[in-house]
Amino acid sequence: MRIQQISMFVENKPGHLTMPARLLAEEGIDIRSLYLADTQQFGIVRMIVSDWQKAARILETHGFAVKVTEVLAVEVADRPGGLTRILVALDGIGINIEYMYAFPYSRTDEAILIFRFADLDAAMARLQAAGINLVTSEELLTK
């Protein structure tokens, strides 16, 4: 259930994403999702890729500051109310979402939400108890 996400520090300047993207492409690594959190000066690239160990190694070898963090991927219906159902399940038990982002599946009517929690285990238990489908990394990469 736990998904390994790769985070990387980049300066907020033109061209600074090209090099890491090229490095991953050259090694045949598929980027399943990419989210850029940015400030005026710098950004954090968060990625879920086909081979996170290899990707982390390649980026580190080329001098990038990389961290691997565990996140949860949740499948929701891609229609109004989909997100609300998940958030309601998490409300009221003090589980803080550190950050989240979403992306749609290309050929279904579902979307994937990626969550980073301060307490991943508690969130996982809560979501499972509420009958919410957590996506495994295999599913995420094959869908």
Place this chain on the structure above:
Amino acid sequence: MNAMFETAASECHPASVPDYTPLPELRDLQLKRLQAVVTLAWKRVKLFRTRMDERGLAPEDIRSLDDIAKLPFTQKSDLRDTYPFGLFASPMKDVVRLHASSGTTGKPIVVAYTQKDVDVWTSVLVRCFAGCGLHRGDIMQVAYGYGLFTGGLGAHYGAEGLGATVVPTSGGHADRQIMLMRDFGVTAMCCTPTYFLHLIDRAAELGVDMKELPLRAGIFGAEPWTESMRKHIEKMSSIEAFDIYGLSEIIGPGVGCECRRHQGLHIFEDHFYPEIVDPETGAPLADGCEGELVLTTLSKQAMPMIRYRTRDITSILRGQCGCGRTLRRIDRIGRRSDDMLIIRGVNVFPSQVEAALLEIEGTLPHYQIVLTRVQGLDEMEVQVEVTPQMFNDKIGALQELHQKLQSALDHVLGIRVRVALVEANSIERSEGKAKRVIDRRTA
């Protein structure tokens, strides 16, 4: 010999015996050598003779060590102005080696050695390394650049002279440096302190724990570094870090070095006579006063240097070192007189920036100061590399780090600076020396 220190002297490496010369004997030797070197330069070096004549001075006027203050200074520009061989005192047939350092502007500086000069150079480096507790059986990796730069070959000859096993890796190729350090069981490393910091970072990325390696000593020099940097290096790598001092104009590395007391750097003053002068007026300053270090080579043949202005700011420490060496010590050099930046009228030294950065836990001092002028106002930006250790994948945590750096710098410098977090390894490093200041202000 002073009875109290007999043990220390008798246990030392044979080359280190001069370190313990009784003071009256040392001063006699220095005076004799000073008189000889002044005579040599007066006979053979036109620039020096002209300056002596202008002062109405002759070599016979040097009757005591204090008379050194009468002699004219030599500056870096003198080496440039007489490029390439104008300050040589030996004919080329007696010169066995030339080194050159890239000047920051224009022509390089050329320095020359006779065979005896090379032998003296080797002997002072043996004394440096022996003072750091190294000996035959040690495996020493020399990661200073080999070539025209004096660092690599100087340390190499010294390590061989000591009887140690030398691994001459020269600079660069961090991964290979780390692999050899581990595979060969290297016990001592010679490089710049910033390059060693880089190796510590890189080793961590490669999963090599420096603390587990047989490495026990680092002899770091060729750039000023701070006490807090020493603590950081020693903590991260479990080694004993030594500060070594030298400059090509005088001989190269090995002008002075710390002993295991780490209370200043002993100057091998039987060969290099130290003075401290006021950097503005050139007036001699008493021991204990901070000023510019001026050095005179007492035994150099190919290129004697009389009262060379090093631009390094330090003081001669009072009193004798607990190690028993009679050699005087200088304080660690934290800054150079030409390092000082004036920003909006405030004096700023790069070493202050470094000290402030080190106060923040987890920050390694890979940084660069960029000066610009915007609408007539000086702007100072401090770029700090985000290492894997510092990196956190939450924006808030990085902003907090940014804020901490900002307030530490504002506090120490007393002026507002801009802090920029930049990608790891994005700040250019040359020859293993980090270029700390980029000044884009146009006058």
